[in-house]
Amino acid sequence: MNDIIVIEFTTLDGVVEDPDGSGGTAHGGWAFRHGPEAVSGDKFDLGARLETGALLLGRKTWQLFSKLWPNRTDEFSARMNNATKVVASRTLTDVGAWQNSTVLSGDLADEARRLREERDVIVIGSIGIARTLMAQGLVDEYRLLVFPVVLGAGRRLFETPCDLTLVSTEQRGAAASLRYRTG
Template sequence: MNDLIVIEFVTLDGVVEDPDGSGGTAGGGWAFRHGPEAVKGDKFGLGPLLDTGVLVLGRTTWELFSRIFPSRTDEFATRMNAIPKLVASRSLTRADGWANSSLIEDDLVTEVRKRKAHQDVLVTGSISVVDALAEHDLVDEYRLIVFPSTVGAGRRLPLPEDLRLISVERKGNGALLRSRKVA
């Protein structure tokens, strides 16, 4: 079985909502206040997973990324444009605004289980997708870039009680924490 890896930006107080400010929340934009080093390129250390895995996104994250990545040509953007993308949405009827994107036609959990049997699955942003997959115990690893900011309010990442720290690495003014669930 392959891994399902959740990748997120998070504040010290656990908020994952609106890291770039595009959501217009009161505390939004907190990740980008720390400079580009922590948010640019393959900051989550995905490496070959971008070539062999599949990316699962909720509608809001997919719409944001589909406006950002198609026009970029750097190495990371090229890989993000090439990776197969599955979009979980109840309102979209098409996902042709970004190369290699398709709507999940089956149930999210069923589709992810099928994919996970053959390849690694990456989920970024998309907290409601993370909620649903975590509820079904499908998340194997969390890669979180934690920023030295607190915003006080906002959506928080649902984390299991027992995680084992794999590594910590500085990423600009943030820290990449890799954790796996305890078996």
């Protein structure tokens, strides 16, 4: 069985909003205060999953990524650029700016289920998508990069209680990579 994996940068107090500062929030950019090496490369150990899986992105995340990734040529960027990308949007119709992108048709949860039958589904950022899939009980794994920052305010990934099983932890510079399974 394939997995739906949610990937997020997060603070110690669970804030996932605006890690790069592009959202213009008062505390935005908190992940990037630790230097580019803290957020660059395959910090979430996606590896070959980028070649065999599909990225499921919200419109805002896709629009941000479609400006950043296509011009990068390192090995990880090449994998990101070549990956299958499905964009959940009610307004976006042209996804030609980033290769291998298509707009999701139909209900988000139904399409995520359908995609998972074929391959792993990787949700990067895209808090709204992650929360929708969480509410439907569709997320199999969380990969979190936790930064040593406490904001006290901002959108959090987890809004309701849930039990998770720790799979692994690893230090990644100033941050900690945590992997959890559901169920």
